[in-house]
Amino acid sequence: MKSAVGLSLLSSALASSNNINHIPQKPFLDNACPSNSILHDGECLPTSYAIPSTTESISFQENGTLSLDESRALAQQADDFPWTFWPECYSSETTPEPVCVFTSQDFANGRGIFIVSTSKHAHEMLKKPAFTDPNALSRINKHENPPFIQYEFPGKGRGLVANKTLNRGDQIFASTPLLITNPMSYELLESERLRLAHRGVSSLPPTSRSSFWALLDHFKGDPVDDRINTNAFEIEIDGVSQYGVLPEIAMLNHDCRPNAAYFWDEETLSHYVHATETILPGQEITITYINNERSRDKRVTNLKSNWGFECSCSACSAHPFFVAESDARVEQMSQLAALLDDWTPASRATPEMGEALLSLYQQERLHASMGVAYKHAAEVYSSFADRDMAIKYARLAVEYSALDKGFRDSDVKAMQSMAKDPTMSWSWKKRVGHQRVGGGCGHAH
Ligand SMILES: C[S@@+](CC[C@H](N)C(=O)[O-])C[C@H]1O[C@@H](n2cnc3c(N)ncnc32)[C@H](O)[C@@H]1O
Structure with a gap:
């Protein structure tokens, strides 16, 4: 069973008060360096930043000294470079290659995305229709005239309430993530992992950056990490389980008997939410964060330990x-x-x-x-x-x-x-001849 808002287990083990300051951004000055290098602190950059002629097999080196403006300028110098900024990267003994932050401000018609992953994984994502097919996202990120309003619920914060009747199968959202992070980033030093996450948020287009900062920070740790932990959905890309943050869908509260369901579509890198029953105007739209096919005590314990809140839904608070x-x-x-x-x-x-x-x-x-x-x-x-x-x-x-x-x-x-x-079907006639114990007619059809 998929889990929804789901980074807290991983990060609670790693969480600390190690807040990282925002990466200082220096204005970029046009420079007189050769075309395969860039001016940085008055000097042309070292060879680890040498610009390749093709983006296919770039192996980025550990780095971390460029301002955003400098890394934008460096990215612009490379031929057909798919990312808006030159990626900042770190590695550890257990990462097979450096883990970097890759940002595309153009993705999804300017909504933007940043991906914390290895170059190999990030470049695999570039082959998805979400990046290659201009029509793939034509039905995605359409948030005008939404069928809901935002409402403040005592005890659980903001949530969404239907403002029109939604029938089973009606689409409520379809959105692309603002960020995708590969669990491999947890193998970096925490300060480096947080630096990549902060760098990613700073590199988003302004509207998306504001949407990120408007998210709830339930655990009150590092401000970026906390927003990711409180709001991330588990998503699978090329067989790897990762985390994605989608600010619209992150407004949905949990209910053990939800009236909406969601799924992740890997090809369009999009997350869909649909009504699974009739939702009347005035009713809260809810999803589940957990597998509900278990006892109330197990559900309550899971929500408390992983998401840090007491479940107050009707199934949990019944007599x-x-x-x-x-x-x-x-x-x-x-x-x-x-x-x-x-x-x-x-x-x-x-x-x-x-x-x-x-x-x-x-x-x-x-x-x-x-x-x-x-x-x-x-x-x-x-x-x-x-x-x-x-x-x-x-x-x-x-x-x-x-x-x-x-x-x-x-x-x-x-x-x-x-x-x-x-x-x-493989199941056709598989049990013909079996006795139908305890069932009506007592013989096979
Ligand atoms: C993804 S956010 C949902 C939106 C959030 N209420 C807000 O104001 O941004 C998840 C957080 O919402 C709160 N929450 C969600 N469902 C809840 C519920 N059934 N009971 C209490 N709190 C809930 C918890 O603080 C949880 O960490």
Whole structure:
């Protein structure tokens, strides 16, 4: 299960009061240095800053002495250099190559982005449609006339409240991150990691920089690090789990029974949020920061230890009787899911179990993750060769899972195929002949 706002575990181990001052910026003076070097503190820069003729295989050296203006001028001197500033880099014994801050102020029509990563990873990102296809972001970062207003909630700070009816499947946001940071940066000295993060924020275009500084700093440590820790989403790029900060989506508060779901689209480097049920005007729009398919105590502990707040959502603050009932349902859900996941010849799974699982998800108001239950139901019906029921639930699985996992997700694609023709699914007839223990008719369809 993906986790949402998620850097706190990593950073709490590393957090300290080691605040870094903003990097001083000196005005850049046109200089009389040769074209492959630059004036710095009255001297032409050393060879580690030599400008390559191609951006493909640049290996940046550890550096850290250039002002932003100087590094902008150096970047401008290189042919086809994709970044707005010459990257500042640091390395340690455990980093395979220097970790640098790469900024593009042009990215996403001038919204900008900075990436703290190795040159190899950052240049892989440049090959994504988000950078290469001018139309890839045509539906992204459109924040005019939003379907919500910002509201201050006692005890949980700012949140977003619907100002019109949102139906299941309605898009609420689609945004690109202001920053992406690779966990490898945690292998640098903390002062160097923080320096790269501060440098990145200073290098964003002014509007995006202001959006970053307007974010909540829940833990009150280093001001940049804290904003990242409080607001980052876990995102995967080229198989590597990283952290991204998206200021619009970071305004959504947590609820264990959320009414919206999000997913990350790696190709467009965009994060989408959709309504997963009807949200009426005046209702808060919420997402989940955690896996909710666990007991209330586990959810509360997770939120407290990783995000530092007491969960006050209705599922967490209910009367102990209702909490116990909810926990029992969640436990039963996990048992049913395990039975439905058993594809051995001894499997006792039945379509009735799939129906029971769906009912429990609905009772628990876990609409945002219903895709999982619909997938189980589609597969179990397919395994008993019930074509129509497999199609019905496969269609629902696609609709719900696409909101939660994204339209490129492998489960979504598998359910799309099943909805077209269940007989081609790997699960088709897998359990025909199995006894339907405890289920209605007691025989296979
Ligand atoms: C990503 S921010 C959400 C927006 C935030 N409320 C703000 O004012 O910017 C996450 C922070 O919001 C607060 N928060 C989110 N959901 C909450 C909840 N259910 N109960 C209490 N505080 C919550 C916590 O301080 C958490 O660290």
